[in-house]
Amino acid sequence: MSTQYDIVIFGATSFVGQILCQYMVAQYPEGEIVWAAAGRSQSKLNSVVKSLKQNIPTIIADSDDEMLLRYMAEQSKVIISTVGPYALYGSSLVKVCAESGTDYVDLTGEPQWIRKMINLHEATAKASGARIVHCCGFDSIPLDLGNFYLQQQAQKVYCAPCTTVKMAVYQMKGAGSGGTFASGINMFKEASTDAELTKGLKDPYFLCSKEHGFSAVQRDVQTAVYDEDFDAWVAPFVMAVINTKIVHRSNELNGKAFGENFKYDEVIRIGKGFGSHITASAIGLGMRIFPLAITLPPSGYLIEKILTKPGEGPSVKQQNSGFFDLRFIGKTDAGQRLTVKVTGDKDPGYGSTAKMLVQAGLCLAQDISKAEKAGGFWTTATVMGEPLIKRLTERAGLTFTLLD
Structure with a gap:
């Protein structure tokens, strides 16, 4: 052409x-x-x-x-x-x-x-x-390529894939994207009237082919969990709903290179102590309530008024002061472990x-x-x-x- x-x-x-x-x-x-x-x-x-x-x-x-x-x-x-x-x-x-x-x-x-x-x-x-x-x-390049890079290193060091991978957001600063908010609101509204879509959004293999053959049960963090690998309380990560599906699609398209029983999940690392437990619990509760609240009046109307609109966003100064720090912990079937860090030097959403x-x-x-x-x-x-x-x-x- x-x-x-x-x-x-x-x-x-x-x-x-x-x-x-x-x-x-x-x-x-x-x-x-x-x-x-x-x-x-x-x-x-x-x-x-x-x-x-x-x-x-x-x-x-x-x-x-x-x-x-x-x-x-x-x-x-x-x-x-x-x-x-x-x-x-x-x-x-x-x-x-x-x-x-x-x-x-x-x-x-x-x-x-x-x-x-x-x-x-x-x-x-x-x-x-x-x-x-x-x-x-930001959804989903750092996550998809972060896992890809981890798998490359695992093959070099252990000659084996990491069949279990956990990603935690260690640090992140930046304003939420108006376009992302609008997309999420539209998705939840669609799901509120479509039982099949609601089921699909919970399926980590939703973007794989019908013949994918995967059956491994994935960890799905919905509330505060103390994660021994990250040595901290962790909370649900809002972008996991798309990122996990992309990473599993990558595994299938790569000929199941990460394993037939590959497991992958994403969380936010909060910290240690009682205060971190409370924070992680609050994040989990908010994420469970939000999909319902956004589809019902008057809460949905009020939320949409508050959130950043498409076409709006942070100043150049705010974009330049933003950043993200993501950590991936992978384990092979033999229990060998690797940790990878992925960072960005600007706010993630813009x-x-x-x-x-x-x-x-x-x-x-x-x-x-x-x-x-x-x-x-x-x-x-x-x-x-x-x-x-x-x-x-x-x-x-x-x-x-x-x-x-």
Whole structure:
């Protein structure tokens, strides 16, 4: 397929989209990467391009107009989409990319939508050669690649996979993403009227194929638990609902390289002592109440008024002062243990996420040929792996470190 651009940023006028564009200009001199900014408003695109002080081409496209989306997709190797919630605004673009053979990455954390897209378009993407890669932000790149890196080290040290992996958030600072909140609210509203979806959201293998064959019972932390491996009280981690499903899909796509009975879970490490126990319990209670509260009046209305809205976000200073520190503890079947640390130098929801998304798109465009990885619905660990880790450590402020 002959294309004009390496990447097109769709949703370039959104809050996150503008951060992506600013990052591109800061990282790459004009002409080094051939890219364009896309959105539905020419005047807003002109304003963004003017602020960048580079001659960036623009493309008009709307999430509801397949003809315009197809025109955009056919001009680029990769489409980077920031237009969410994706369950509401993202389906037509995935369809068009799957049909046109154009690679695609996004920021979604919506498992119900990903499952729908796989069901509808996986065969088409395989036939056209389009590589569709969801979850290319904080959910779920550091988690998916963190486990991937841990497994690499386990093979080097023990010549065996870690068949049990626990991830704990040690430290994290940053504002919640308005787009993430909107996506989560939409997901819970869908689940409130769909018993099958509610069941699916609790299934760690929800994004695996129907023939996955996995049966290992996964730990599902719902309240305060004292974890001996992390030597602290731990609480549920809100993003585990998507991350765990992505990691298990990676295991299946990798030929069950982490084991037939691979176990993976995610928590937040709170600390020791009675106060930490209370904090962890409160987090667990809040996470159990929230899905119900958001779907019922008047609590749902009040919560939506309080939360950050799509298109809103933290200041540049707040983005730059944010960070995250994740720890992975893996054990082989023989009981051998490894610990890996993954960090980011910006707030996870915006600063780090924008850099990760751009590098994922560029990795597909420049590093991974279609002969090397064919079309289909992939995860970052299975289609990009080491080349993306290299990009993230060199250009996106992430670190991947073996601690023991």
